[in-house]
Amino acid sequence: MKIIVKPFFLAVLGIIISAVPSVLNGQNPSQLSSNSSSRIAWLTPIEVIRNIDLILATTRLEALEAGRGDGFSAKINVAKSFVHAGENEDAKIAYGEALAIAWKRQIDHELLSKIENELDRSKKALVQDTKPIGLDENYHPTKGVSTFNQSTAALLDKYEAGKKIDEALSFIYLSMLRQQDQKLTLQGKLNHCRLLVELEEYEKAKKEYHSTIIAYLEPRWTSQLLEEIDGIINRIEPSYTHSEVHPNEVLTAERAIDEIHDIIKPITEYYEGNAVLSKGVGSMQSLIRKGEHEQALAEMRVTFTDFAPETWVDKNILRTKVILEKVENFNAPAMDNKTTRVAPSLYSKSEVEGRITETIRIVEDNELMTFKRVTHNWGGVYNFINDESAKDTEWIRVWKLYQEQEF
Numbered sequence: 001m002k003i004i005v006k007p008f009f010l011a012v013l014g015i016i017i018s019a020v021p022s023v024l025n026g027q028n029p030s031q032l033s034s035n036s037s038s039r040i041a042w043l044t045p046i047e048v049i050r051n052i053d054l055i056l057a058t059t060r061l062e063a064l065e066a067g068r069g070d071g072f073s074a075k076i077n078v079a080k081s082f083v084h085a086g087e088n089e090d091a092k093i094a095y096g097e098a099l100a101i102a103w104k105r106q107i108d109h110e111l112l113s114k115i116e117n118e119l120d121r122s123k124k125a126l127v128q129d130t131k132p133i134g135l136d137e138n139y140h141p142t143k144g145v146s147t148f149n150q151s152t153a154a155l156l157d158k159y160e161a162g163k164k165i166d167e168a169l170s171f172i173y174l175s176m177l178r179q180q181d182q183k184l185t186l187q188g189k190l191n192h193c194r195l196l197v198e199l200e201e202y203e204k205a206k207k208e209y210h211s212t213i214i215a216y217l218e219p220r221w222t223s224q225l226l227e228e229i230d231g232i233i234n235r236i237e238p239s240y241t242h243s244e245v246h247p248n249e250v251l252t253a254e255r256a257i258d259e260i261h262d263i264i265k266p267i268t269e270y271y272e273g274n275a276v277l278s279k280g281v282g283s284m285q286s287l288i289r290k291g292e293h294e295q296a297l298a299e300m301r302v303t304f305t306d307f308a309p310e311t312w313v314d315k316n317i318l319r320t321k322v323i324l325e326k327v328e329n330f331n332a333p334a335m336d337n338k339t340t341r342v343a344p345s346l347y348s349k350s351e352v353e354g355r356i357t358e359t360i361r362i363v364e365d366n367e368l369m370t371f372k373r374v375t376h377n378w379g380g381v382y383n384f385i386n387d388e389s390a391k392d393t394e395w396i397r398v399w400k401l402y403q404e405q406e407f
Helices: 007-024 029-035 045-055 057-065 069-085 088-103 109-119 125-130 158-175 180-198 202-214 219-233 253-270 275-289 293-304 310-324 392-403
Strands: 346-352 355-364 367-376 381-385 388-390
Touching (some): 045 057, 045 109, 057 069, 069 088, 088 109, 158 180, 180 202, 202 219, 253 310, 275 293, 275 388, 355 392, 367 392, 381 392
Antiparallel strands (some): 346 355, 367 381
């Protein structure tokens, strides 16, 4: 009997034979296909989020009907923030937690698998690669948005960076939020994000900006905005005190206090007027003047633990310790037992973000005292002695002494 081999059969046989080497090597054709990044249809984060929203449309309705809509939406917003940040593994976890909230039962692994497949196609780099310069996510012309090459852009200090981020976010208040209570809540959260920038806790700041913004903006806005914020933060140059730049410098106690003040400045300004913080800072400065450096470091840890991240406290106690080790050892000249009063030795004035700070230093009762007046542009006036709240009459008294000083 004569066997006739048809062309179609030969074609199928050829495919099977070509697959044999892959099987012998421990891989099947589907694995090879999935492992080939060139065959993956990459998507931008915003496209992935839209696809997942479609997948979860029914689940969202179920959550609303079950009275769990708010919890579900909150967790979804967290997941979206991770997608925009390019942190897909964290996004998978957050989406899984959202599904658990919606159903309050065992997770549908088939649905979760669809979500994970979409996340595996997300590629944050595409945002920069595919977005035309001067256009937003919807290909509408952008106004007042400056594009820059991060590799050649000038470096910023952390305070300049904070201002630039605020400028990037300014449109939120005008176009997105209508209710005053929403504006106040968002402003408080963004102020905390900016504090993290000024504390040089940059990774924490990025994540806080991501989770905060995604809760208030539609997804079509966030990818461009978060990319801009990340770009600004990545341009911040490290900050150092004078003696950190000049390691052989010898300091007096007062110069050491000034350098430490620069380190803790973001916290003291953010919590300005807080009695506990002011008292702790004053105690720390007093211990430094007495040469009791170990006690000063212990006081610093106790004082700032409730006002700053633990990582910041640990890092800056070490910085402070190095600064204090540069304080020269000297004995002050013997002074009369009687009380002495010297005219003010220093007056300074600065204006930062809508408030004017005036400072006068004076030696009274053999002790250097720092008097400060802070005037806000909205009319509030506050007075301090060694960073503790004081009466207006105390400032008037030392101001008169300063005016009467002979130069």
